[in-house]
Amino acid sequence: MKILVADDSRVMRQIVIRTLRQAGFEDHDIVEAPDGAAAQTSVAEENPDLVLSDWNMPNMSGIELLHALRASGNTVPFAFVTSECSDEMRTKAEEGGALFLISKPFTAETFRERLGDILG
Numbered sequence: 001m002k003i004l005v006a007d008d009s010r011v012m013r014q015i016v017i018r019t020l021r022q023a024g025f026e027d028h029d030i031v032e033a034p035d036g037a038a039a040q041t042s043v044a045e046e047n048p049d050l051v052l053s054d055w056n057m058p059n060m061s062g063i064e065l066l067h068a069l070r071a072s073g074n075t076v077p078f079a080f081v082t083s084e085c086s087d088e089m090r091t092k093a094e095e096g097g098a099l100f101l102i103s104k105p106f107t108a109e110t111f112r113e114r115l116g117d118i119l120g
Helices: 010-022 036-046 062-071 087-096 108-119
Strands: 002-006 029-033 050-053 078-082 101-103
Touching (some): 010 029, 010 108, 029 036, 050 108, 062 078, 087 101, 101 108
Parallel strands (some): 078 101
């Protein structure tokens, strides 16, 4: 399986990737994107099985990315990994079709719990 990690912080992308590996998902291919616009292009080119996106990014936010993907008919499983986690954000994420929203800081156990059924 292929996972796209979208975050404008290179360090945070590396933390998410390391946590995925610690959670037992080390056999999956991982693609990175530095913002929502690049992630949208990567989804079209890479056809990932899952998108893990930050919420606040330049060029295109995570929620804008989710809306753009759904508007184009793309139903790739999508989740947020973000530092903010308000009830309003959760509602917007769910209404947009996101599977869940994980707030930072997160643990390998959190990833196992949320992604186990999706990634096997």
